[in-house]
Amino acid sequence: MTKERKMTLTIPKEELMSPGHLACQGCGASLAMRLALKALGQRTVVCIPACCWAVIDGPFPHSSLDIPIYHCAFETAASSASGVKAGLEMVGDTETTVLAWAGDGGTFDIGLQALSGAAERNEDIIYACYDNEAYMNTGIQRSSATPLGAWTTTTPVKHYKKHPKKDIIGIMAAHRIPYVATASVAYPEDMVKKFKKAKEIKGTRFIHIFAPCPAGWKSRPEDTIKLARLAVQTGYFPLYEVEYGEKWTLNLKIKERKPIAEYLKLQGRFRHLKDDEIAMIQKEVDANWERLLKRCEQ
Amino acid sequence: MKKVIMGNHALSYGAMLSRAQVIAAYPITPQTQVVELLSEMCADGTLNAKFIKVESEHSAMAACLGASLAGARTFTATSAQGLALMHELLHWASGGRLPVVMGNINRAMAPGWSIWTDQNDSLSQRDTGWIQFYCASNQEVLDTVIQAFKVSEKLMIPSMIVLDAFALSHTYEVVDVPDQDKVDAYLPPFNPPFRLTPDDPHAFGGLTSPEHYMELRYKLQKDMEKVPALVEETGKEYEKMFGRYLGQVDEYLCDDAEFIFVTSGTAGYTARVVVDELREKGIKAGNLRIKLFRPFPFEKVRSILSKVPKVAVVDRNISYGHHGIFYQEVKSAMYGQPHQPVIFGFITGLGGRDITRDTFKEIADYALSKSQAEEEIVWIGVKK
Numbered sequence: 001m002t003k004e005r006k007m008t009l010t011i012p013k014e015e016l017m018s019p020g021h022l023a024c025q026g027c028g029a030s031l032a033m034r035l036a037l038k039a040l041g042q043r044t045v046v047c048i049p050a051c052c053w054a055v056i057d058g059p060f061p062h063s064s065l066d067i068p069i070y071h072c073a074f075e076t077a078a079s080s081a082s083g084v085k086a087g088l089e090m091v092g093d094t095e096t097t098v099l100a101w102a103g104d105g106g107t108f109d110i111g112l113q114a115l116s117g118a119a120e121r122n123e124d125i126i127y128a129c130y131d132n133e134a135y136m137n138t139g140i141q142r143s144s145a146t147p148l149g150a151w152t153t154t155t156p157v158k159h160y161k162k163h164p165k166k167d168i169i170g171i172m173a174a175h176r177i178p179y180v181a182t183a184s185v186a187y188p189e190d191m192v193k194k195f196k197k198a199k200e201i202k203g204t205r206f207i208h209i210f211a212p213c214p215a216g217w218k219s220r221p222e223d224t225i226k227l228a229r230l231a232v233q234t235g236y237f238p239l240y241e242v243e244y245g246e247k248w249t250l251n252l253k254i255k256e257r258k259p260i261a262e263y264l265k266l267q268g269r270f271r272h273l274k275d276d277e278i279a280m281i282q283k284e285v286d287a288n289w290e291r292l293l294k295r296c297e298q
Numbered sequence: 299m300k301k302v303i304m305g306n307h308a309l310s311y312g313a314m315l316s317r318a319q320v321i322a323a324y325p326i327t328p329q330t331q332v333v334e335l336l337s338e339m340c341a342d343g344t345l346n347a348k349f350i351k352v353e354s355e356h357s358a359m360a361a362c363l364g365a366s367l368a369g370a371r372t373f374t375a376t377s378a379q380g381l382a383l384m385h386e387l388l389h390w391a392s393g394g395r396l397p398v399v400m401g402n403i404n405r406a407m408a409p410g411w412s413i414w415t416d417q418n419d420s421l422s423q424r425d426t427g428w429i430q431f432y433c434a435s436n437q438e439v440l441d442t443v444i445q446a447f448k449v450s451e452k453l454m455i456p457s458m459i460v461l462d463a464f465a466l467s468h469t470y471e472v473v474d475v476p477d478q479d480k481v482d483a484y485l486p487p488f489n490p491p492f493r494l495t496p497d498d499p500h501a502f503g504g505l506t507s508p509e510h511y512m513e514l515r516y517k518l519q520k521d522m523e524k525v526p527a528l529v530e531e532t533g534k535e536y537e538k539m540f541g542r543y544l545g546q547v548d549e550y551l552c553d554d555a556e557f558i559f560v561t562s563g564t565a566g567y568t569a570r571v572v573v574d575e576l577r578e579k580g581i582k583a584g585n586l587r588i589k590l591f592r593p594f595p596f597e598k599v600r601s602i603l604s605k606v607p608k609v610a611v612v613d614r615n616i617s618y619g620h621h622g623i624f625y626q627e628v629k630s631a632m633y634g635q636p637h638q639p640v641i642f643g644f645i646t647g648l649g650g651r652d653i654t655r656d657t658f659k660e661i662a663d664y665a666l667s668k669s670q671a672e673e674e675i676v677w678i679g680v681k682k
């Protein structure tokens with residue numbers, strides 16, 4: 001007789017995101033929001049700057065979220081959220097979680113000044129960046145989160161992206177805020193756990209979510225989870241967290257990392273890469289991985 | 299060579315033919331194709347320029363200004379939120395007398411988010427000291443970029459080429475793309491009188507006491523006043539070389555007109571359909587499309603409108619608490635003139651609502667049936 005195995009569902013059943021939103025098939029960003037809100041609950045206000053999510057939510061007068069949304073200017077996610085938090089406190093609401101929800105462009109590029117300012121002031125907000133590695137809303141232009149080797153419309157194949165992705169976690173950890181973490185749509189339990197943990201902490205919390213974009217990556221919609229998982233398994237996007245800039249913890253140990261080529265070959269944006277270029281990317285991933293392991297050992 | 303291109307690519311080709319040397323830009327709908335094509339041209343060597351893929355429009359303009367002060371010809375393009383974010387540096391460009399040329403795709407300002415056309419973005423920058431051209435065809439866009447470099451560099455005042463979102467930016471038209479050597483003959487290389495160079499060190503933009511500041515602004519205004527004549531001169535020269543005249547305004551059946559629609563941007567062509575229809579009915583209608591908005595072409599506008607009894611100014615913009623902006627400008631141009639027309643101000647098409655033949659018919663019905671406007675602003679097509 002086989003023994004009955006029991007699995008406990010750690011993901012809350014509550015749905016704060018309804019169907020009928022405008023995301024593309026296989027959109028990682030929409031999954032990310034759904035999971036984040038399950039963890040944060042209904043007493044949450046979200047500030048969304050220009051990004052796909054400003055559209056995904058739905059056109060006026062509709063909204064696919066059951067929480068209040070402030071659609072703010074592109075460069076202002078962190079400063080808008082700082083203001084919302086201060087305003088809520090002054091009108092007697094100290095409970096509501098204030099979430100800034102921005103894409104990689106709104107975080108790594110145009111919003112970095114506001115984000116750094118908020119983090120330095122240790123504003124009591126959660127800042128989540130869903131990273132699809134380019135400006136997707138405007139039609140796939142490079143951002144400083146676009147990885148080495150990738151095609152975008154502003155890094156055409158002949159001049160593919162020559163600079164590695166900005167180390168946003170390093171930057172945020174250097175602000176010594178209470179909580180910085182990475183998360184992936186392929187690891188929902190881990191993501192929910194992190195948002196729940198973040199919710200209980202006071203001060204600036206930053207969560208960097210890996211969110212594949214089939215339209216921008218030229219990948220198959222049904223490969224979104226596979227790609228997000230491969231990104232973790234290859235060590236390209238490890239799951240880890242940093243507390244107060246000091247305590248680095250690897251959340252998912254990977255004994256044998258898969259070769260990066262497995263991840264790259266599923267995406268049209270890397271199709272032009274030759275073997276030596278893939279080897280160069282592999283080296284970059286290896287170096288980042290080794291650096292992370294060292295930090296986590298300390 | 300004739301090509302079928304979109305309005306955004308007309309900007310890119312204009313910048314390419316002008317041999318822009320430094321381009322710094324940031325993507326925004328509906329401008330993205332301008333930047334994408336230029337970035338491709340830089341990548342494949344069609345254009346020998348440095349393309350700086352900055353992290354914001356503020357940085358885009360800042361980078362253009364640095365490059366321009368170093369002596370390079372610079373180009374950028376943006377729209378709406380991006381233009382607003384550049385605002386501080388727009389003053390910097392004109393105050394610093396740096397002849398950057400920029401394309402702006404007219405898009406309505408947020409909130410609520412809109413990507414569709416209206417003119418409040420560029421008209422909000424009216425007082426920043428930029429020359430502004432409002433275009434109505436892709437050919438005009440391409441030609442005006444080249445002309446703008448010539449005018450800007452002569453007077454050291456930046457220029458903005460403005461085109462309607464989608465109605466022009468994404469509309470494909472046949473465009474005659476001039477030969478590079480002819481453009482080179484028309485537009486000599488940029489050679490500013492002052493630049494950032496250790497060979498001739500100067501400090502630019504330092505603390506300027508009340509003793510000097512006002513004169514800098516007086517000079518900017520005096521040079522602005524030279525723009526209309528220079529537009530005429532360079533526009534005629536362009537006609538000689540390329541067969542297309544580039545003026546301050548574009549008239550349609552204005553000579554004998556008794557009723558004129560004043561428009562800007564693509565709406566003018568729709569107005570002309572209704573002008574023809576009115577003429578068939580025996581009403582002598584005309585259309586004056588204002589292309590040069592800053593500096594305002596006072597003389598041209600006065601000479602045309604002072605012969606006309608009735609004028610309908612059609613604005614796809616609004617100065618909240620006042621009127622449509624072209625309406626204000628036209629009224630101020632006609633103030634105190636010996637022959638003043640009755641001027642009506644209409645607001646329509648905000649946030650990309652279509653301006654159609656019916657819109658102009660409604661405008662004509664209103665204006666032709668009344669001796670005076672009954673409202674300060676006549677709204678057309680609004681759900682009240």
Ligand SMILES: Cc1ncc(C[n+]2csc(CCOP(=O)(O)OP(=O)(O)O)c2C)c(N)n1
Nearest residue numbers: 050051052074103104105106135136137379
């Ligand atoms: C000041 C300003 N500049 C440019 C834009 C145009 N814009 C809207 S969304 C976007 C890209 C957003 O990229 P990202 O933050 O990565 O989010 P994604 O679209 O990929 O979800 C841009 C450039 C804008 N809205 N405001």
Ligand SMILES: [Mg+2]
Nearest residue numbers: 103104132134
């Ligand atoms: Mg993105």
